[in-house]
Amino acid sequence: MKRAIVLAGGLGTRLRPFTTVLPKPLMPIGDRPVLDIIMRQLKGSGFERVTIATGYLAELLEAFFRDGEAYDLPVDYYREGAPLGTVGALALIDGIDDDVLVMNGDVLTDMDFGALLERHRASDAAATIATKKREIQISLGVLKFGDDGDPTRLTDYDEKPTIDFEASMGVYCFSPRALRYIEPGERLDFPDLALRLVAAGEVVRAWRCDDFWLDIGRHEDYEQAQEEFERLRDRLIPSA
Numbered sequence: 298m299k300r301a302i303v304l305a306g307g308l309g310t311r312l313r314p315f316t317t318v319l320p321k322p323l324m325p326i327g328d329r330p331v332l333d334i335i336m337r338q339l340k341g342s343g344f345e346r347v348t349i350a351t352g353y354l355a356e357l358l359e360a361f362f363r364d365g366e367a368y369d370l371p372v373d374y375y376r377e378g379a380p381l382g383t384v385g386a387l388a389l390i391d392g393i394d395d396d397v398l399v400m401n402g403d404v405l406t407d408m409d410f411g412a413l414l415e416r417h418r419a420s421d422a423a424a425t426i427a428t429k430k431r432e433i434q435i436s437l438g439v440l441k442f443g444d445d446g447d448p449t450r451l452t453d454y455d456e457k458p459t460i461d462f463e464a465s466m467g468v469y470c471f472s473p474r475a476l477r478y479i480e481p482g483e484r485l486d487f488p489d490l491a492l493r494l495v496a497a498g499e500v501v502r503a504w505r506c507d508d509f510w511l512d513i514g515r516h517e518d519y520e521q522a523q524e525e526f527e528r529l530r531d532r533l534i535p536s537a
Contacts (some may be wrong), residue, residue, distance in 0.1 A: 299345050299346075303348070339370065407533050427504045428505055478494060
């Protein structure tokens with residue numbers, strides 16, 4: 298069975314004041330909430346069950362998605378009694394006895410979630426992280442001193458350099474054994490779990506993705522998502 302767990306319990310503090318009345322996954326992109334888009338994508342990718350981990354304004358999410366009948370996709374819920382970080386709830390969700398897709402509920406992307414899960418299942422990984430190449434231009438001149446042993450002597454000067462890096466897309470796959478590294482009721486974020494896995498000798502792999510992706514948690518990314526939604530509608534929303 299293809300199962301997805303959507304993490305939707307965060308406070309969405311970076312998107313205030315919008316998120317004082319709406320949980321972040323219900324923030325509209327064009328004419329529909331971002332999690333509505335995700336649900337349609339999961340159905341189109343062959344997923345057969347979705348568990349939504351809720352917390353902040355849980356009642357609104359549960360009232361909107363109900364049992365998933367509108368998507369022809371069974372939906373159930375795990376409601377956090379206290380904030381458990383980005384992955385802490387996984388230790389308390391029943392029935393994770395197979396590889397599972399876990400993702401944030403505020404991700405706007407056209408990546409193939411089903412293909413990611415299948416690639417993970419075919420690998421030796423305890424966890425797979427969907428990643429995206431990003432670059433940041435530093436708006437200042439960056440100086441280096443002391444490479445020759447003299448701490449005050451300039452050895453290099455890079456005016457407004459660009460830094461390339463791989464960013465987590467907020468979409469992961471886990472094998473059941475990965476969840477043994479989470480104590481039930483423990484507050485834990487994904488970076489800490491990933492480092493625990495690595496320290497224990499478990500394999501953590503990347504799924505490098507060239508698809509469109511935005512995390513709408515910041516105002517500037519949310520505004521960009523609004524601007525690009527209509528252009529990308531056919532890619533983002535599977536046809537019925």
